[in-house]
Amino acid sequence: MKRYRLERIVMSNKFNGHRNAITKESIFTALMQLMEKKDFHKISITETTTKAGVSRMAFYRNYETLEDVITDYLNTFFNEYERQISSVGIENPHDIILMFLSDFKSEQQLLVNLVKCDLTFLLLDKCNSFLEQICEKSVCDKLYSPTKEAFTIKFLCGGFFNLLIEWASHDFKESEEYLADLFSEYC
Structure with a gap:
């Protein structure tokens, strides 16, 4: 029973x-x-x-709050992306960026809404924490001092976030491959 x-x-x-x-x-x-x-x-x-x-x-x-709705969705999005990376085992920064941009392209309306409503800080917070993890695992040269690595990670996170915002302002006209190639030049 x-x-x-x-x-x-x-x-x-x-x-x-x-x-x-x-x-x-x-x-x-x-x-x-x-x-x-x-x-x-x-x-x-x-x-x-x-x-x-x-x-x-x-x-x-x-x-x-309504902001929590967006934060929860972003958490789910980034967790799914992290799961994809883990299951595929991508270690090449270019491929990680390309996969992320491809996934984000399917979320165009979210990005447009965040920009339009001045809520991009919600995305920036998530990008910072997530991309810091990715950079620490695969992008930064472990020969960097901890201070240089921390600044490099923040630099890359800010650049990537702004790349997303600029992409949205261009109505996502540029291809994911083009942007991944562009961003990879700095990794």
């Missing part, structure tokens, strides 16, 4: 996890649609949840 209850709990947790993922996706999608038409600071949680078709309670189970 106890095993049956445990199986029901496990099944219930899987269902709840799936339902929660759908709720988060619905909220994010609604927020992106609203950001295309409206200033971010004028978008309310109620407006977002209504558009998403979820309750305010569902929102507050997952987030405190």
